[in-house]
Amino acid sequence: MKKILITGGAGFIGSHVVRLFVTKYPDYHIFNLDKLTYAGNLANLTDIENAPNYTFVRGDIVDADFINELFETHQFDGVIHLAAESHVDRSITEPMAFVMTNVVGTCNLLNAAKNTWKASGYEGKRFYHVSTDEVYGELHNPEDFFLETTPYDPRSPYSASKASSDHFVRAYGNTYKLPIVITNCSNNYGPNHFPEKLLPLMINNILHSKPLPVYGKGENVRDWLFVVDHARAIDTVYHAGKEGETYNIGGFNEWKNIDIVRLVCKTMDSKLGRPEGTSEQLITYVTDRAGHDLRYAIDATKIMNELGWKPSLQFEEGLEKTVDWFLNNQEWLDNITSGNYKEYYDKMYS
Numbered sequence: 090m091k092k093i094l095i096t097g098g099a100g101f102i103g104s105h106v107v108r109l110f111v112t113k114y115p116d117y118h119i120f121n122l123d124k125l126t127y128a129g130n131l132a133n134l135t136d137i138e139n140a141p142n143y144t145f146v147r148g149d150i151v152d153a154d155f156i157n158e159l160f161e162t163h164q165f166d167g168v169i170h171l172a173a174e175s176h177v178d179r180s181i182t183e184p185m186a187f188v189m190t191n192v193v194g195t196c197n198l199l200n201a202a203k204n205t206w207k208a209s210g211y212e213g214k215r216f217y218h219v220s221t222d223e224v225y226g227e228l229h230n231p232e233d234f235f236l237e238t239t240p241y242d243p244r245s246p247y248s249a250s251k252a253s254s255d256h257f258v259r260a261y262g263n264t265y266k267l268p269i270v271i272t273n274c275s276n277n278y279g280p281n282h283f284p285e286k287l288l289p290l291m292i293n294n295i296l297h298s299k300p301l302p303v304y305g306k307g308e309n310v311r312d313w314l315f316v317v318d319h320a321r322a323i324d325t326v327y328h329a330g331k332e333g334e335t336y337n338i339g340g341f342n343e344w345k346n347i348d349i350v351r352l353v354c355k356t357m358d359s360k361l362g363r364p365e366g367t368s369e370q371l372i373t374y375v376t377d378r379a380g381h382d383l384r385y386a387i388d389a390t391k392i393m394n395e396l397g398w399k400p401s402l403q404f405e406e407g408l409e410k411t412v413d414w415f416l417n418n419q420e421w422l423d424n425i426t427s428g429n430y431k432e433y434y435d436k437m438y439s
């Protein structure tokens with residue numbers, strides 16, 4: 090049975106990757122390593138928590154001794170690394186947390202993988218690093234897209250920490266011949282999205298008739314992909330991606346922030362039976378994010394042509410599914426906004 094370590098599996102994207110691997114590959118044993126920071130929530134995984142091929146491990150990737158021991162004990166065949174500090178706004182107020190988890194934590198995993206795998210000549214091993222389109226900087230010309238060859242130009246502490254981790258992963262591939270692969274993905278949306286990020290924040294605030302804070306003039310552009318399609322892409326690249334390669338993942342689905350917020354308002358009004366235009370009145374323009382990147386847009390041609398992956402959902406369908414999920418899981422939202430979920434796990438794991 091292959092043993093695969095997935096880091097950050099209690100978070101937004103990680104929970105979808107863990108679920109996909111546990112259910113699709115009964116001959117793999119999936120270890121989910123997560124520190125359960127404010128962003129980690131085991132309620133994201135209740136449907137698979139008792140699966141015989143699944144083990145949850147609470148731990149910190151910044152703790153090198155713990156990581157080395159974990160690799161020694163379990164002799165993993167592969168790593169899919171998602172654990173990270175992921176929110177740009179938090180990186181502006183507390184950048185060192187991003188340096189520690191995203192850079193030092195990634196290097197600890199690289200060292201542990203190198204040291205446990207080198208005796209076997211890395212045969213059958215794979216270190217998969219999950220990264221972001223933000224490493225490429227921002228776009229101004231509407232005709233431009235991020236390609237795998239676009240030079241790195243990170244502009245926030247978050248994107249600088251992710252760019253640094255990408256460089257370390259490539260350096261270990263080049264220097265130690267560690268069998269690595271990297272993907273850089275655009276903005277995800279869908280179930281389990283933590284309500285500090287744009288779409289779930291807007292959904293939660295509309296539910297409670299609270300102001301909808303749009304940064305600056307709402308002109309910034311993001312390229313949105315349904316999270317399950319990202320998980321499918323990770324499955325594809327883990328199994329079929331070429332060693333040492335990078336693949337961009339995105340939905341060719343660009344939206345100005347103000348337009349996507351208006352669409353969420355319209356969808357929510359219709360679902361909640363409120364007159365159209367009710368939620369739009371909550372839109373409030375607020376001070377812009379410091380160093381706010383103007384536009385991200387991924388060219389995902391390489392993964393589509395070489396590996397045959399493509400998004401399965403049209404955006405309107407994905408957004409409707411997402412809104413329905415949040416409306417049907419208001420307890421999930423309330424447990425986060427009240428902080429109850431943290432108290433529960435802190436007691437359970439202390």
Ligand code: NAD
Nearest residue numbers: 097099100101102124125126128129149150172173175277
């Ligand atoms: P998230 O914040 O929802 O989840 C991160 C998870 O990592 C949490 O469960 C958290 O507890 C865990 N974690 C944090 N620090 C840890 C540590 N020191 N040790 C162990 N676990 C730790 O993040 P997400 O949005 O699911 O993003 C997952 C990955 O995908 C990140 O690497 C992120 O950079 C990347 N990514 C995210 C997006 C997006 O739109 N959300 C897009 C592209 C790439």
Ligand code: DAU
Nearest residue numbers: 175176177221222223275276285286287302303304309346
């Ligand atoms: O592009 C991929 C990245 O997408 C990931 O690497 C990050 O982990 C993920 O958090 C996301 O980063 P963004 O900064 O693009 O996501 P966020 O949801 O924070 O913001 C989306 C856009 O909406 C951005 O232009 C800022 C704006 N925004 C955000 C919030 C939280 C607002 O206007 N108001 C808000 O309240």
